[in-house]
Structure formats: structure tokens, C-alpha cells
Amino acid sequence: MRLVLDAMGGDHAPAAPVEGALLFAREHPAHEVVLVGDLVRLREPLSQAGGLPPNVRLHPASQVVEMEDHAFSAIRRKKDSSLRVGFELVRRGEADALVSAGHSGAVMAGGLLVLGRIPGVERPAIATLLPALEGVGRCLLLDAGANVECRPVHLAQWAVLGAAYVRARLGIPRPRVALLSNGEEPSKGTSLTREASALLRASDLAFTGYVEGKDLFSGDVEVVVTDGFTGNVVLKTSEGVAAAVTGLLRSAIERRGGLPEKLGALLLQPTFTGLKKVMDYAEYGGAPLLGIEGVGIVAHGRSSPRALQKALEAALQTAQAGLRTELTRCIADAAAWLPARQRGKGATAEAFSD
Incomplete structure (x- = not known):
């Protein structure tokens, strides 16, 4: 290559x-x-x-x-x-x-x-892998920042692309897919998420409904879909929390400063190193444009x-x-339940984040 x-x-x-x-x-x-x-x-x-x-x-x-x-x-x-x-x-x-x-x-x-x-x-859409506590240890979030303004069909298409990517990259035959929302109940969310949810319920994907932000890292689902504005905020917040947790642990140990704390920190060093590796964005490489x-x-x-x-x-x-072939096939198959593209509603420069 x-x-x-x-x-x-x-x-x-x-x-x-x-x-x-x-x-x-x-x-x-x-x-x-x-x-x-x-x-x-x-x-x-x-x-x-x-x-x-x-x-x-x-x-x-x-x-x-x-x-x-x-x-x-x-x-x-x-x-x-x-x-x-x-x-x-x-x-x-x-x-x-x-x-x-x-x-x-x-x-x-x-x-x-x-x-x-x-x-x-x-x-x-930009698709980024996040660490997860259970399952395969990964959750795919998309869109992570490319599309600021979206329509329900865009979220539904990203669900198809995300599921295909996870099947190919992580080897999960039927990835669980969810929409990011402010609650798990069907009545929650916005008009965007509710309309996207209606589309996905009619799909052949393993759609589980809504998940909250805390569920991104639980391992309960493998694909989480949202608009690019929300996805980018989630991504940047997650990076900040990871850095803050590491800093708070270090500060607490240094502030106490006693022999037991220092000895405990020394014994836990391999654990801290492993945790930092899991939380470090550098370990996940880049995010593909699906x-x-x-x-x-x-x-x-x-x-x-x-x-x-x-x-x-x-x-x-x-x-x-060889994702292109798989993505093309999956999008073509999804035409049976996805609404047809509306004239004048495709990609424009104004729709994307700078």
C-alpha cells in the first residue's frame, strides 16, 4: 500500500x-x-x-x-x-x-x-473510535465534526456507514446502533433525532433507540450517531475529561505527599499507564471520512x-x-427504506464545519 x-x-x-x-x-x-x-x-x-x-x-x-x-x-x-x-x-x-x-x-x-x-x-461524516468498558472495547461516534446542520436522512445514512465500518474493522457481524439524545425515552430528543429514529426503526440495522452521553463508553452499543456539532462537542469534552482525571489523580497524590500515597502510586503505575493508553487519542489514530x-x-x-x-x-x-465496496453495497441496499434525495438538499459548502 x-x-x-x-x-x-x-x-x-x-x-x-x-x-x-x-x-x-x-x-x-x-x-x-x-x-x-x-x-x-x-x-x-x-x-x-x-x-x-x-x-x-x-x-x-x-x-x-x-x-x-x-x-x-x-x-x-x-x-x-x-x-x-x-x-x-x-x-x-x-x-x-x-x-x-x-x-x-x-x-x-x-x-x-x-x-x-x-x-x-x-x-x-467523520467517524471516530472511542474506548468502551465492555463488549469489544470500542464505540464508533459519527459525525464527529464535519456537518453542523443536518437532516434526519443524513443521520440514518451515517448509521448505515458506521455499522458497515464496524463490521469490517472490528469484526462485529451485527453492530448495535443508537442515536445520541438527552434521554432514552422515545419522547426525548429533538425533531431531528425523532425523525431519524423513525427512519432507523424501519431499517434492517440493529437499532436500539436513544442513548445518553454516558452510554458512549459503556459498551452497550457499537455505533452512536449524532449531528456534527454535538459530536464534536462530545469528542472535545471527552478529551478534556480524560486529561482532567489524570491531572486530578496526580494532584491528589502530590498534595497528600505521604509515604503510603507515594508507595500506592508506585504500585499502581502500570495500571495508570494502561489507563492513560486507553484514554489517549493518539492510540486511536485518525478518524476516517466515511x-x-x-x-x-x-x-x-x-x-x-x-x-x-x-x-x-x-x-x-x-x-x-476494501471498505468502499462494502459501504457502496450497504447504502444501495438501504435505498429500500431511506427517503430519496431531495433536489437542492445535497452537500453544500455552508452545511459543513470549517
Whole structure:
């Protein structure tokens, strides 16, 4: 497999993408990484790394999509940006997947404008894996931030895409699917969730109804669907809670400061290390854009080299799974119960988050 990494994307670019590519290349010598970016700016981190291994190569791009750029206009205007050039490599079949820690809205825009949508999909979604206490230890949340304004059919389509992804990636034959709401009762939620729930009750998915925020990590369901605004808030809140719990434990131990506390902390160090690994976003790699004609992975903006290595591994696994065929089949099968697309109600630049 040949994977493209946007070398100019992310808070720590280009140093973190370069190091992340090298970490991946050493672990996966049978696969190739293409670093796309400004070759002049790549020179220093490459020099510090001691050069390129045989399975990493460079591809030039003279422009960068900045965080303040408008997503769709930047992809249209900056045709030689590292993100646009990377997607073009995937479109031409010169690469199998793209990973970027840059502007997430622009990654979505690039996927739509360069690769296009799977037939029948109105809006692609960002799907992110969260840790869960029971079951397979994972729960897929989508949309995690791409679509601010949604219609019920979008949530229903994401349920189909999410279930197909979990079947392919986690090996669960019939994933349980739920809608995120403010209560489990059918009367709760908004008009959006109630109408989406009516669609999903008529589907052939293993739809369980509503779940609350606390249920994301219980393991009771494998797929949770919501709009991109809510999903992104949930995701960022979860990251903050994970960091806060770790910090509070450390502060409590340091504040007490006695020998018993320090000894207990030492004995529990392996447990704390394991817990941190489970809660660390870097261990989950990037989030795939489900619904585009190809593999695009959105990595965290502040991704470390380790996180980008994991994102490349997620891209590799997604590309190897041959998801496009499965997603296309599932969306086509769902046409029997999904409402037909309404003219003028498809994807527009205003509908997506920047």
C-alpha cells in the first residue's frame, strides 16, 4: 500500500509528520509513505532524522491550507496545496489513502471536491473510535465534526456507514446502533433525532433507540450517531475529561505527599499507564471520512509523531479492508427504506464545519 501524509498539516508540522512517517516506515517496511509538502521546509526535519528510508519519498507542493482559510474555497483556490495535491494522488490511483492533521474542514472539502461521494451518500461524516468498558472495547461516534446542520436522512445514512465500518474493522457481524439524545425515552430528543429514529426503526440495522452521553463508553452499543456539532462537542469534552482525571489523580497524590500515597502510586503505575493508553487519542489514530470515494483520514490537529504513526496505520487498515465496496453495497441496499434525495438538499459548502 502507498499512503499519502500531508506534511504541512497540523500544529507541529512539518516536524511531527516527518517523524511520524519515519516511525510508520520502520514498522511497516512493505508499505510506502509519500510526504507531500514544501520541500524547502521539509529539509531541516529530514536532515535531523538522518535522511529517508527506502519506503518514504517526497512529493512537492508549494501551498498550505491554513487554519484560518475557508475550507471549500481554499481547496478550490490553492490547487498546489499539500492537501489538494495529496488527494489528487489518491484520485489518480497513485496512492491508496491520505492522512492529514491539518484543517479538518478542508480535509472534508478535499474528499468531496477531489474524490467525490459514494453513490447515494448525501453527506460524508467523520467517524471516530472511542474506548468502551465492555463488549469489544470500542464505540464508533459519527459525525464527529464535519456537518453542523443536518437532516434526519443524513443521520440514518451515517448509521448505515458506521455499522458497515464496524463490521469490517472490528469484526462485529451485527453492530448495535443508537442515536445520541438527552434521554432514552422515545419522547426525548429533538425533531431531528425523532425523525431519524423513525427512519432507523424501519431499517434492517440493529437499532436500539436513544442513548445518553454516558452510554458512549459503556459498551452497550457499537455505533452512536449524532449531528456534527454535538459530536464534536462530545469528542472535545471527552478529551478534556480524560486529561482532567489524570491531572486530578496526580494532584491528589502530590498534595497528600505521604509515604503510603507515594508507595500506592508506585504500585499502581502500570495500571495508570494502561489507563492513560486507553484514554489517549493518539492510540486511536485518525478518524476516517466515511462516504467519500476513497480513504481519507482526519488526524488530531496537535498530533504527535506517535499519533500520526497510528493515523497512518488506521489508513492502512481501512484501505486494506476494501471498505468502499462494502459501504457502496450497504447504502444501495438501504435505498429500500431511506427517503430519496431531495433536489437542492445535497452537500453544500455552508452545511459543513470549517
